[in-house]
Amino acid sequence: MPYQLPDDRPNFAERLYVPEVIKGLGITIRHFLRNFFFGRETNPEMLERTRRGSLNATLAYPEEKVPYPPGYRGLHRLVPRDDGKPRCVACYMCATACPAQCIYIEAGEYPDDPIEKYPVKFVIDELRCVVCGFCVEACPKDAIRMDTGEHAPPTYDRAGQIWDEKRLLRGPPVSYQYDPWLRRGSPAIPAEKLEEMRARAKPFRIVATDEASQTPGFSVRALAQEAKERGEKK
Amino acid sequence: VGSVLLLVGLTAVIVVSAAGLYWLASLGAGVAVGWGLPASYGAAVVNMLTLGVLIVMTLGAVLTVAERKWSAMMQDRLGPNRIKVFGFSLGGVPFLLADAVKMLTKEDTRPAARSHALFILAPIIAFASALALVAIIPFGPIVKVGDQAVALQIAPIDGGLLFIFAIASLAVYGTTLAGWASNNKLALLGGVRAASQMISYEVSLGLALVGSMMVFQSLRLEEMTLAQGRLLWGAIPALGIFLQPVGFLVFFISAIAETKRAPFDLPEGESEIVGYFVEYSGMKFGMLFLSEFVEIVVLAAVVTAVFLGGWHPIFFEQTIRQALEGSPIWWGAVAAGAFLVKMVLLCWLQLAIRWTVPRFRFDQVQKLCWQGLLPVALANVLITGAVVLLDGSLELAAAIGFVEIALLLIITFAAARAPESDRRGAAHVAAGH
Numbered sequence: 001m002p003y004q005l006p007d008d009r010p011n012f013a014e015r016l017y018v019p020e021v022i023k024g025l026g027i028t029i030r031h032f033l034r035n036f037f038f039g040r041e042t043n044p045e046m047l048e049r050t051r052r053g054s055l056n057a058t059l060a061y062p063e064e065k066v067p068y069p070p071g072y073r074g075l076h077r078l079v080p081r082d083d084g085k086p087r088c089v090a091c092y093m094c095a096t097a098c099p100a101q102c103i104y105i106e107a108g109e110y111p112d113d114p115i116e117k118y119p120v121k122f123v124i125d126e127l128r129c130v131v132c133g134f135c136v137e138a139c140p141k142d143a144i145r146m147d148t149g150e151h152a153p154p155t156y157d158r159a160g161q162i163w164d165e166k167r168l169l170r171g172p173p174v175s176y177q178y179d180p181w182l183r184r185g186s187p188a189i190p191a192e193k194l195e196e197m198r199a200r201a202k203p204f205r206i207v208a209t210d211e212a213s214q215t216p217g218f219s220v221r222a223l224a225q226e227a228k229e230r231g232e233k234k
Numbered sequence: 235v236g237s238v239l240l241l242v243g244l245t246a247v248i249v250v251s252a253a254g255l256y257w258l259a260s261l262g263a264g265v266a267v268g269w270g271l272p273a274s275y276g277a278a279v280v281n282m283l284t285l286g287v288l289i290v291m292t293l294g295a296v297l298t299v300a301e302r303k304w305s306a307m308m309q310d311r312l313g314p315n316r317i318k319v320f321g322f323s324l325g326g327v328p329f330l331l332a333d334a335v336k337m338l339t340k341e342d343t344r345p346a347a348r349s350h351a352l353f354i355l356a357p358i359i360a361f362a363s364a365l366a367l368v369a370i371i372p373f374g375p376i377v378k379v380g381d382q383a384v385a386l387q388i389a390p391i392d393g394g395l396l397f398i399f400a401i402a403s404l405a406v407y408g409t410t411l412a413g414w415a416s417n418n419k420l421a422l423l424g425g426v427r428a429a430s431q432m433i434s435y436e437v438s439l440g441l442a443l444v445g446s447m448m449v450f451q452s453l454r455l456e457e458m459t460l461a462q463g464r465l466l467w468g469a470i471p472a473l474g475i476f477l478q479p480v481g482f483l484v485f486f487i488s489a490i491a492e493t494k495r496a497p498f499d500l501p502e503g504e505s506e507i508v509g510y511f512v513e514y515s516g517m518k519f520g521m522l523f524l525s526e527f528v529e530i531v532v533l534a535a536v537v538t539a540v541f542l543g544g545w546h547p548i549f550f551e552q553t554i555r556q557a558l559e560g561s562p563i564w565w566g567a568v569a570a571g572a573f574l575v576k577m578v579l580l581c582w583l584q585l586a587i588r589w590t591v592p593r594f595r596f597d598q599v600q601k602l603c604w605q606g607l608l609p610v611a612l613a614n615v616l617i618t619g620a621v622v623l624l625d626g627s628l629e630l631a632a633a634i635g636f637v638e639i640a641l642l643l644i645i646t647f648a649a650a651r652a653p654e655s656d657r658r659g660a661a662h663v664a665a666g667h
Contacts, residue, residue, distance in 0.1 A: 012645070017606075018483065019646035021591055028308045028590040035307040037237045058312045 031055055073133045073146040075153075076124055078168040081181070082197045083189055086169050087143035090119040094135035094144055102128035103135060112187040116180070122165035126152040142174060175201040248574050252374065253567035255284050255386055260379035260563075273382050281388045286368045289574070290535075294527035297581060299329045301527075304582065305589045337520035345417055345513050352415035357514065357521040360408025364528040366401050370394060371535045372456040374545050374570030377562045386570050387456060394453035398536060399440050402492060405529065406432040409494065409501060409510045412522065416513035424510035427596065428494060428501035434603040435491040435498075441611035442485035445478045445618040446540050449631055455536075459544030463551070466632045471548055474541035476635045477628060479642070480614045482541045484607050489533040490584060491599070493526055497591040500599060534580035535573075542576050545569040 013019045038053030046066045051057060059066065068074070078086045090107035108120035129152075135144050148171070155161055175182060175197050181189065182198050189197070259277045266276025299314075303326045306313025317328045344353065370393075374386035391397060406429055413425015450458045464472045475482045491498040502509035511522045538544060547554060547568060558565040594602065621631045 016645065017602075019642065021587070022642075022646050024590045025586055028586050031310060032304065032308045032586065035310060039236070040312070055310045056307075056312065057310060060312065060315070 068149050072149060073131050073136075074148040074150045075126070076129075076135070076144055076146055076163070076168060077148055077171050078119075078122060078165060079143050079145055079171065080169055080173045081179075082173045082175050082200065083193055084173075085188070086119060086122070086165065087141050087174065087179075088119050088122060088139075089141055089143070090117045090122075091140065093138040093140060097134040097138035099132060099134065100128045100130045102126075102130075110186075110188050115184075116186060116188075119165055122168060124163045124168065126161045126163055127158060141179075142176070145171075147171075177201045177203055245571065245575060249567050249571035252386075252570035252574065253563055255281075255289075255570065256374065256377060256379055256384060256563050256566050258284055259384040259386065260382045263382035263384055264380065267382070273384075277382070277384045278388050281386060282369075285371075285373055285386060285388060286365060289373075290365065290368050290528060290531050291524075293531045293578070293581070294524055295330055295334075296327070297527045297530060297585070298333065298524070299326050300582075301585055301588075302326070302329070304585055308586065308589045337517050340516040342516040342518065343513075347417040348513070349415045349417070352411045353513075354518075356408050356412035356415055357518045357525070358408075359411065360405060361521045361525040361528070363401050363404040363408060364525040364532060367398060367529075367532040368535070370397050370455055371532070371539055372459055372544060373535075373573050374566050375459075376456075377566035379563050379566075385456070386566075390454065390456055392454065394455055394458075395443055395447060395540075396453060399436070402439070403432070403436050405492070405525075406436075408522070408525065412514065413510035416510070418513050420507040421510050421512045423507050424501045424503065424512070427503075428510055431498065431500060431596075431599055432492060432494070434600060435488045435607075438484055438603055438607040438611045439488040439492060441608070441615060442481045442488060443540065444611075444615045445481040446474055448615075448618050448622050449474075449477045449628060455539045455544070459539055459546070462543045463546050464628075466629055470632070471543060471546065471551075472628055472632065473543045473548070476639075477631045478541065478614070478618065479635045479638045480610060481618075482537070484611045484614065485541070486537060487607060488603075489537065490587060491603070493529045493533060493584075495526060495530070495584075496588045497593050498599060499593060500596050530581055530584050531577065534577045534584065537580055538573060538576045542580070545573040547572040 035054050035056055040054050040056045040058075041049045041051070043049050044064075046059060046064060049057075078088055081087050090105055092105055092107075095101075095103040095105050102125040104121065104123040104125075105119050106121035107117050110116055110118060131146075133146055136146055152161060152163075177183075177198075179201065182194070182201055185191075185194055259280050262276035262278075262280030263273040264276070266279075267273050303313045305311075314326055314329055315323055317323070317326075317332060319328055369388045370391060372385060372387040372390070376383055376385040393400075409428040409432075410425040413421045413423070413428065416422070446458065447453055450461045452458055452461070458474070462471060462473055466472050466476070470476065494501050502511075511519055514522060554568055555565060558568065617634070618631065621634060622628075624630060
């Protein structure tokens with residue numbers, strides 16, 4: 001509902017103009033002095049910065065970044081099992097759910113396992129992706145996540161934005177107690193490894209939690225940094 | 235803490251370099267005497283190089299970077315911060331070099347249908363007339379260095395302030411010719427706006443200083459500065475701003491209008507007509523741009539000399555003078571340092587005003603001048619004349635000045651409006667927000 005804006009005539013001081021300019025100058029100078037005498041806060045925890053001294057709230061972007069909130073839909077990853085193979089069973093649920101049709105899957109079978117399938121090819125075209133997150137919702141195996149906290153990194157050619165299963169398969173492994181390869185055992189997994197995986201498996205969750213959508217502390221950049229420290233090459 | 239150290243260090247650098255200026259001037263005077271010429275010739279030539287080129291032009295150039303950095307501080311931004319030398323930003327000074335390289339190496343495009351001679355002449359006039367104003371500004375007192383008595387002033391001429399009016403009104407030719415010679419409608423509009431605005435403000439600019447001329451009984455800036463060293467009632471220095479607060483206000487406003495910067499930046503009007511320099515590129519544009527900043531520096535210097543006591547350090551002046559009795563060059567350096575510090579502060583104030591006050595409409599600019607500043611300046615001339623006739627000791631003028639300053643402060647801080655938020659909040663409630 002519209003309401004009447006106050007229609008006030010300027011009073012004497014305002015019509016003189018100079019007093020108002022002096023007041024305005026006071027505000028400008030206050031800001032200047034605070035920013036001049038107090039340095040900008042450089043606390044690396046951006047969210048804990050206050051503006052007690054300097055009023056400057058700018059983040060020097062490439063050097064300083066605000067962490068994204070949990071649940072932020074970043075670059076996809078294929079979640080690995082503890083033995084390094086993808087959790088994905090090539091069921092095509094994500095490719096079917098994808099409104100942008102950017103997921104391409106070719107299914108294959110493990111030669112020694114009569115039941116389990118796996119993706120021979122799993123390709124996501126990040127240029128076509130609309131970052132809706134439907135693929136994550138659709139996945140029955142928690143095998144695809146968008147928890148990297150990263151954008152797709154920029155490339156000079158379009159081919160660089162086509163992510164295949166080799167680049168997508170990263171990050172901390174996840175195992176659940178309901179996983180069929182854990183309950184039933186798999187010829188592809190050695191017996192002692194299987195015991196270890198069963199011991200580490202998490203119980204099945206019915207309610208989605210933050211942990212399901214985001215692995216804390218995981219990011220492509222952090223992984224790359226760790227790899228660099230270990231002295232690995234690309 | 236770093237900022238405080240920086241300020242103290244800068245002041246020290248200014249004082250030491252002022253001593254250097256005095257030394258150079260005395261050197262020039264000595265050389266002139268050696269050649270059989272009057273000592274003042276040599277000092278004038280050296281002062282022209284040191285004060286005109288070194289101090290004023292450097293300050294003007296630094297202001298172009300300082301404006302970006304300071305405006306960032308006023309608006310809670312970071313400002314330019316990409317150039318770093320070995321990881322240090324050096325206060326943004328490397329941007330100066332980058333700007334200079336860019337201006338000098340940029341292609342110098344020229345419109346085909348320009349008027350050839352005027353197109354080149356315009357930036358020269360604009361820049362030269364701004365720089366020529368430095369000639370009569372007394373940066374420091376007359377001090378005996380070695381055998382020669384030298385002052386940091388290029389030309390102590392009788393005309394004084396009249397020279398300022400004459401040369402300052404020449405500056406309008408630079409902008410108007412630039413607008414005309416570009417053969418561009420928008421540039422012409424900018425030039426015409428500049429002409430009408432600057433001619434209008436020339437009137438109030440001149441009348442505002444008439445009061446000061448009457449109070450100090452002189453046209454010469456160095457004599458005005460000396461007169462401001464007197465004490466009123468044996469305690470307060472007779473600064474021009476105390477004797478002529480209204481004159482100061484009118485002069486300062488008119489001076490900002492003369493520099494063609496916001497809130498009076500109608501000749502430029504970046505968003506609508508681009509301005510009189512729309513067809514200029516490269517260093518020709520650089521000169522038009524730089525002349526604005528040189529004008530800021532020069533006007534700050536004039537205001538310092540006429541209204542803020544010139545080279546008088548104001549605080550502890552007698553103590554400093556007695557302490558430095560034996561070495562006149564250092565007394566001169568401290569005094570000249572005081573002048574330069576006041577000048578830089580005024581430059582900063584002009585930039586602060588430029589980033590505070592919103593722009594005028596063109597009719598408001600003219601109305602402010604002809605209906606606001608001009609009558610006030612005329613009344614100031616009349617009242618000052620009567621006061622000086624009644625009481626030659628200036629104490630009556632100072633008393634009236636203090637009353638005027640007090641009135642302005644009372645109006646500014648006491649007659650505040652009822653807080654806006656209550657009413658607006660009530661309106662929100664009434665509207666069901």
